[in-house]
Amino acid sequence: MNRMGKYGSKLAVTALAVAVLAGSGPVPGVSAESGPAGPQAPEEVERFVDAFFNQPDIQKQMAGAAVAVVKDDRVLLNKGYGYANVEQKLPVDPDRTIFRVASVSKVITATGVMQLAEQGKLDLNADVSKYLGEVRIGNRTDVPLTMRHLLMNATGFEYGDLSDSTTTDLSKEVSLKQYLLNNSPTIIRQPGQFYRYDNLGFTIQGYVIEQVAGQPFGDYVQKHIFQPLGMTNSDFRLTSENLKRLAVPYNQLGDILPTLGTVPTEFPGGGMLSTGSDMARFMMAHLNGGKIGSTAILSEATIRDMHKPQLAIHPKLPNMAYGFEYSNRQDANGQYVVEKSGDVDGYHSGMWLIPDQKVGVFITVNKDFEFRKPFFKAFMNHYYPAAGKQADAHGPLSSSLAEFAGTYSDLRNRMWTSRIRAENGKLIVQDPLGEHVLHEIEPLLFQDDQGVKAAFKRNEKGEVQAFYYDLKLDSWSEKLPQPRPYDDVGPQHPYGAYISHLRQLDVIGEESGDNLFRPEQPITREQFIGWLIRWSGIAPSKQKPVFADVADSPYAQHIQAAQELGLIQGSGGDRFFPQQPLTRQEAATIVWRMAFNHLHVTPKEAKIAGHTDSWAVEGVRFAVAKVLYGPEVIEDQNGAADYRSTQPMLRQEAAVLLSRFADHLF
Structure with a gap:
């Protein structure tokens, strides 16, 4: 979640991750001797992470960070780096320093939804309006919106991001109900058909939890997730107590940013505050069939449902599980990884789960400096090195690549335009990150020279309708028709x-x-x-x-x-x-x-x-x-x-x- 609804952060994160610490090679001072066995010994994991943070570019730019690595039911690393308060030289304490985890909140909200579904109190495939009370959602399609659509970021809302998601008035109180009454969305695309990151959709999920459970969203999460898991320093409210331990946020220049409250006050899509220790416990529950020790928050079957693909532009390029996402698949080195990131001004978090290995990684920082992607790529290269080269392109398989050519507009951020042309048996994509060459490896599935995949989707008429490229994580793009020319702007007009x-x-x-x-x-x-x-x-x-x-x-x-x-x-x-x-x-x-x-x-x-x-x-x-x-x-x-x-x-x-x-x- 960002002041612009994560809109800005996703754009910035994509670019910075490309430009900063590419992470394709080994971390200086750490050998890859552990091989594909994955992280095992706490001492070795600490050496690896220490070496990453000791890199000069990281030391120069960062403020503070907390890192947690778990495997099975063990915490292999729970450590703070740098400062929660740079001016006071106050070090990050992974047990007590609180960070805003922003949109990582969404997987906690999704976990609450799945608890109620598991108990039979809500139906993921029912029209969500039955759970909304006085809140009304306009729908210009003939397909009802369901909880499943909300969990998959496939709502079809006209807008998923709103401008007034933060406030400098920390005493301001806005309930989920009032917020949704003031900001009820309109569905303009058939739900379930398009992927687009949607903060408003997760706010609605939190409100449904309130309606079904009969208690405030924050109280429900405390009672049914945080307390059972021993997450004693996590909250959806910025209380006076956790404000004292909140890491100071800094912008990219190192200036202190103001402390903001969220709107609504308990914001299911991005308002959670937590520590490295607490997030380690949440990851372990998700990696061990929904439980820690003898305490279960979900069944193993429900956990499996949450971790498997639910929405994909192509079977080999999934976009959403339930609450969790898939992105930068080329960095996973063939491992199955579900992830969730979070971004708000001054705070950036990332969580990656490798369910088959029962390994989880969490990192959170308090400065607008992006090194999550390089960190995770270095982690995977060290512990799960790629078995071989990426899949080879097979040359053009489609009868004509020309049908993919055109202008594509991102369904979330209109400013992100992808212009695609066919050239010598390849597709050339021009977007804000530069020019990329795509090679077809299967019908509708492509890959660039760095192994990053892209794919297209056809509509019911067989026409190319949508495009997704794993460099731009948060939305599909829609193919646009040619615009009607203005009568006073000719083809040779300089503008x-x-x-x-x-x-x-x-x-x-x-x-x-x-x-x-x-x-x-x-x-x-x-x-x-x-x-x-x-x-x-x-x-x-x-x-x-x-x-x-x-x-x-x-x-x-x-x-x-x-x-x-x-x-x-x-x-x-x-x-x-x-x-x-x-x-x-x-x-x-x-x-x-x-x-x-x-x-x-x-x-x-x-x-x-x-x-x-x-x-x-x-x-x-x-x-x-x-x-x-x-x-x-x-x-x-x-x-x-x-x-x-x-x-x-x-x-x-x-x-x-x-x-x-x-x-x-x-």
């Missing part, structure tokens, strides 16, 4: 490709009803925010706007969402001036705030010429460094770019800024 891109993503349409884009007209502040929020995939807010002058704006709730995300601050107290032209430096600052606050992008250096107001310098430098502009910006003889910061931004220039921001982010 035409960017305008067409945003129209194809349904970010912009016929705002005036005459199929004219008016590319050289200045964009207003409200229009730009409307484009930005639609393009991000975040739902418009349902809260009352804080700005007094936006009530009549068609973008009022988009503006409120941007305010809740900290992207805009308004002008002159409680006024936003929605119809005022947006300056170029204002636009650059808004996208920079999104990049820095939610995608954990670090500041960029760039030579800029001309006048830029001091408050906008970082944003303009970012826009120039990432070349988020068209032919309107020209470099001088010294390589400095005059961004024309104080001039109004034209609509065609706004299209370039947003289109190139996604394509050039990493």
Whole structure:
């Protein structure tokens, strides 16, 4: 869970994991002598993990971390590294230092759901509306939503991420019922047909637990999961006591982040607080047939159901179990692994279970520095080295690869566009992480040169409908039709490709009803925010706007969402001036705030010429460094770019800024 509903973190994590500590080789100072036997001796596991954390890049960047490794019913490692509070040099104590585990919370929520299903108190395949009381979910399809769909992240909701999931008011109390009454979703795609990460779906699961069990979600989890397992330092509430032991969160620059509460207060999709010790106990229960010692929280049969594939774009590329996920399968070295990660500003967690080996690994950190993927890859290379090379590509098996070519829009983050073309018996994918070559290894299943798999799905007519690539973990992408061209944007228009891109993503349409884009007209502040929020995939807010002058704006709730995300601050107290032209430096600052606050992008250096107001310098430098502009910006003889910061931004220039921001982010 992230302030943008994990939206930002997933993008950032994908890129950082590629760029930081690739982890393909051995950890310095540790041999691979243990071979495929897996972790056995606590002393050897500690040497391995110590060596990982002693790497200079890790030492330089990290704040603190807790790591747990379990096998069978034993804890092989439970250790803290670095500092829970850097300024006070307070070391991480794995037994007492509390971290936000963010979306790892979802597997605890799923465990609660499966307990009630096992007891016959709810039916995973029944229409979920029977468990929702006063809460109503709109459905534009003829297929009812079930608990199984919710557990698989296959809800079909229009939006799964909302902007108001955190608060600085730690005394604020928002119940699950009130939250869902205020934010009830609408189903626009057939449930069960598409995979898309969905925070709102797990919030609904927590509310169903309340309804069926007849007690608050947090009380249920304490009584039926935490207490039986001896997880004495875990909670879904940020109490005054655990606040004292909460690791201080830091951003990527090492600045302290504010302590936030969650909305709703007990947030089933991402509000759990825990320690390394407690998460070790949870993993052991899941690896030992649902029990620790003689205490059982689930039956062995239910545990098996939770750990097996439930939704897959291809049988060899699964996406979801119940609550658990599958990702980066190439890093598992042929082992069967289910996992769950969690991301919120300043905290990042990862949990991996290898059920066949009864081995579990958990890591949690308190800084926006990504090393979970390199850590797990190093762990697997050390303890379960790959038996041989990855599956060979067999050349094109389909009669024509051309049917896969096209533009695909991520179902969760519209800004993530994959452009696919067929070339010399291969598919070439262009996305925000670069260009990738895919080789067909089975019908509809592909693999890149690094062993990362991708797959396509057909609809009932046999047409290619969806695409998933294991570099982008949280959603399938939908194949898009070609957009209708605007009458005033011809094929040779210098900004035409960017305008067409945003129209194809349904970010912009016929705002005036005459199929004219008016590319050289200045964009207003409200229009730009409307484009930005639609393009991000975040739902418009349902809260009352804080700005007094936006009530009549068609973008009022988009503006409120941007305010809740900290992207805009308004002008002159409680006024936003929605119809005022947006300056170029204002636009650059808004996208920079999104990049820095939610995608954990670090500041960029760039030579800029001309006048830029001091408050906008970082944003303009970012826009120039990432070349988020068209032919309107020209470099001088010294390589400095005059961004024309104080001039109004034209609509065609706004299209370039947003289109190139996604394509050039990493």
